[in-house]
Amino acid sequence: MMAKTRGTAPLTLFAVDTLIDPQDAAIRDTVRKFVTDRIRPRIEDWYEAGEIPARExxxxxxxxGVLGMHLDGYGCAGTSATAYGLACMELEAVDSGLRSLVSVQGSLAMFAIWKHGSEEQKQQWLPRMATGxxxxxxxxxxxxxxxxxxxxxxxAVRDGDDWILNGTKMWITNGSVADVAVVWAQTDEGICGFVVPTDTPGFSAPPIRRKLSLRASVTSELVLDGVRLPQSAILPVVRGLSGPLSCLNEARFGIVFGALGAARDCLEATIAYAQERExxxxxxxxxxxxxAKLADMSLELGKGMLLALHTGRLKDQGALEPHQISLGKLNNVREALAIARExxxxxxxxxxxxDYPVLxxxxxxxSVLTYEGTSEVHQLVLGRAxxxxxxxxxGV
Structure with a gap:
């Protein structure tokens, strides 16, 4: 039997750590230790069962400290965008469902209230959402x-001083366990967002079962049947699609990094297997x-990482354009999926x-390939640019 040798980790080929601020790297390492110790030993059972202890x-x-970590105030840490991206990478290295929980909480629901909500809405929800x-x-x-x-x-239609919401939403992460839903609806004033406590009469969120993807994640339908809300429930700062799209860009940014975590985990597990298997x-x-396969996959992983870090720097400088987020999501998710398959x-x-994480x-x-904008949508965003x-x- 030949003596076993240890190789170089794929991202070490690119000297990635030399490109990361020490404070951001420390946050990354803290998240990595947490998910390695607390989540990784349990994730396979959750995935097989199709259940996850979301509240715990x-x-x-x-x-x-990762829920809304990139937001300022209201109990949020106010980290750099790059640190948030690196945290997403470590979360998704364990499972995309885990990153989805954090992403929907912080970059969609919390960000919508933080960016477009009233001070009353922010005070009511953000501190409790930051703590989980x-x-x-x-x-x-x-x-x-x-x-x-x-x-x-x-x-949503006006009824005196109130609003009445009717409709159905689909493929909603966290829906069945949520305490609050940010719901977007057509009104006579254009598309508006509403902060909906989930114990409001007429609101229900049946879980979606029999999934073959994102099994370690809560996915739900939202049913709004005559949900009555006060005027104070509306997000006051925004009208039109710019509201929800601004939130989607936040979530897509996390995916630019997150998908690479899944790819890295696949590649590291595969290298270890190939060294042991005779x-x-x-x-x-x-x-x-x-x-040859390992070299090609490592090359695509490293290129995706360089793109993600560049995207993070642009966001931290306030210079990131929406089409650049589309570029990152399109490339990194597509290549991550190709790496997992290979x-x-x-x-x-x-x-x-x-027994192995790749499939x-x-x-x-x-699922990541098609949520927060399909690959085709992002191709057309780039085509427009x-x-x-x-x-x-x-008009779109």
Whole structure:
């Protein structure tokens, strides 16, 4: 038997740590230790069962300080965007469902209230959401309005001093465990956001079952049947699609980093397997075709990481454009999924079991590829930036 050797970690090839601020790296390392100690030993069972202890996790993640970590005030840490991205990477290295919980809480529900809400709404919800005491969800997508949010059918109408909401939202992360939902609806004044306590009569959130992806995540339908809200429930600062789209850009930014965490975990697990697995009297890692696959995957992972760090720097400088977020999500999710699939080929039959993370990550990334904007949508965003011509419906 040949002596086993230790290789270089994929991102070490790119000297990535030399590009990261020490404070941001310290936050990354803290999150990595937490998820390694507390979440990784349990994630396979949660995924297999299709259940996750969301409330317990939210409180622990609140104690860790990652819920709304990139926001200022109201109990939020006010970290750099890059630190938030690196945290997303470590969360998704364990499972995309874990990153989704944090992303929907901080970058969608909390950000919507922080950016567009009244001071009363901020004081009421943000401190409790930052600690994980309260969980939020974000109601935009509908059964017939995914990539075209302007086509939403959920409607809010005035009734005296109140609003009455009717409609259905679909594929809502955290919905069944949420204490508050940020719901977007058509009104006579345009698209508006509403802060909806989930114990309001007429609100329900049945969970979506039989998922083959994001199984370690709460995914729900939201049903609004005559939900009556006071005027104070409306997000006062924004009207139109710019409101929900601003929140989606926050979440997409986290995915630029997060998807690389899933890819890195697949690649590291595959390299370790290939070094241990012997075939034809030598390690699988010693074969040329295996090394070619590992080299190509490491190259794409490293290029994606450099893109993510550049995107983070632009965001920290206040210079990041929405189409640049689309560029990062399009490339990094697409390449992460390709890496997960290629890793499965190296593991052979072992790759289809939960003993290794690669097919779990691949299944999750199939969802990440299409949520927060499909690849096709992001291609068209880039096409519009390149040509000045919109391929979307007029007005979108």
């Amino acid at each position: 996790l939210a409180r622990e993640l609140g104690e860790l 005491e309260a969980i939020g969800c974000f109601g935009l997508t509908e059964p017939d309005a995914g990539s075209n949010p302007a086509g939403m059918r959920t409607r 075939i034809f009297d030598k390690p699988l890692a010693a074969f040329q075709l295996t090394q 890793c499965r080929t190296v593991l052979g039959a072992a790759g289809i079991t939960l 779990r990550h691949a299944n999750n990334l199939e 390149l040509t000045g011509q919109s391929a979307f419906r007029a």
